[in-house]
Amino acid sequence: MSYPEIRPRRLRRTAALRRLVSETRLDPAELVVPLFVKEGLTEPRAIGSLPGVLQHSRDSLRKAAAEAAQAGVGGIMLFGVPTTRDERGSGGIDPNGILNVAIRDVVAEVGDATVVMSDLCLDEFTSHGHCGLLAPDGSVDNDATLTAYAEMAVAQATAGVTVVGTSGMMDGQVGVVRRALDAAGHPDVAVLAYAVKYASAFYGPFREAVESALDGDRRTYQQDPANLRESLREVALDVAEGADLVMVKPALPYLDVLSAVRAAVHVPVAAYQVSGEYAMVEAAAANGWIDREQVMLETLTSIRRAGAQVILTYWAVEAAQLLRQRY
Numbered sequence: 001m002s003y004p005e006i007r008p009r010r011l012r013r014t015a016a017l018r019r020l021v022s023e024t025r026l027d028p029a030e031l032v033v034p035l036f037v038k039e040g041l042t043e044p045r046a047i048g049s050l051p052g053v054l055q056h057s058r059d060s061l062r063k064a065a066a067e068a069a070q071a072g073v074g075g076i077m078l079f080g081v082p083t084t085r086d087e088r089g090s091g092g093i094d095p096n097g098i099l100n101v102a103i104r105d106v107v108a109e110v111g112d113a114t115v116v117m118s119d120l121c122l123d124e125f126t127s128h129g130h131c132g133l134l135a136p137d138g139s140v141d142n143d144a145t146l147t148a149y150a151e152m153a154v155a156q157a158t159a160g161v162t163v164v165g166t167s168g169m170m171d172g173q174v175g176v177v178r179r180a181l182d183a184a185g186h187p188d189v190a191v192l193a194y195a196v197k198y199a200s201a202f203y204g205p206f207r208e209a210v211e212s213a214l215d216g217d218r219r220t221y222q223q224d225p226a227n228l229r230e231s232l233r234e235v236a237l238d239v240a241e242g243a244d245l246v247m248v249k250p251a252l253p254y255l256d257v258l259s260a261v262r263a264a265v266h267v268p269v270a271a272y273q274v275s276g277e278y279a280m281v282e283a284a285a286a287n288g289w290i291d292r293e294q295v296m297l298e299t300l301t302s303i304r305r306a307g308a309q310v311i312l313t314y315w316a317v318e319a320a321q322l323l324r325q326r327y
Helices: 008-012 015-020 058-071 098-110 142-159 173-183 201-209 229-240 252-264 275-286 292-306 316-326
Strands: 031-038 054-056 075-081 115-120 163-166 190-197 245-249 269-272 310-312
Touching (some): 031 316, 058 098, 075 098, 098 115, 098 142, 115 142, 142 173, 173 190, 190 229, 190 252, 201 275, 229 245, 245 252, 275 292, 292 310, 292 316
Parallel strands (some): 031 054, 031 075, 031 310, 163 190, 190 245, 245 269, 269 310
């Protein structure tokens, strides 16, 4: 009777062996938790399509930020939800607007214990829900929007943010923001470019979280899900304009894109496990169809394996706590 001489299963025999030879490891320091703060709330409010995720009051936001820092999470990405909106999204530029106030609150709460990031986009603040200013014909005016982004970047930097996340998908946004920050005396504020952001159907629950006013879609400025080469071009442009990190969004449906981006650049690569990805797992787990914790960590590991050094995920705090228990 003959036996195989090469037995890969030897290294899978025990948990300790599997851990020893694991090729991909998750670390809490690589996770970033998105947090929503709504103007005027006195108590946190549940988001129906994102089980376990909240719209925070200013007080509960500070507590959530402290919890994230204590868990060892690498960063916090802040999104503001205003009570009023206008066509120009002026609440995003106002120093006393909810997002800029929230940045100051969180920086005061956590200091340098974790990285404070903020969303640099107008969609939460515009009455029409688009990521930019509208031209008279109703289209998004790229260049007018860049001027607003520059002002928004300076407002966020003045509030104390460490990283701004340029998520609006306007051409030239990274360069404009970088120059505005430098000119205003904020050369140390980093730019996380949402370099690859697809016009995806996976964003639905997020739009509930920020109470989006969007009627229509964003296909004229977000990318076509069918395209990969276009994404690599976008990444190259953003790096040339001064991006310190680049992002792929969504994550799981675009792991091939994420891998290609990782191979193409020498700056850190992030991926956003978006609301629809999170909600699908939560819904399946609630029905008893999958093991929630195992699937949570498996999806995050797949994103890390594909090349993401930084992962934005609504599970960041819970995953960090689980990883600490296991390792």
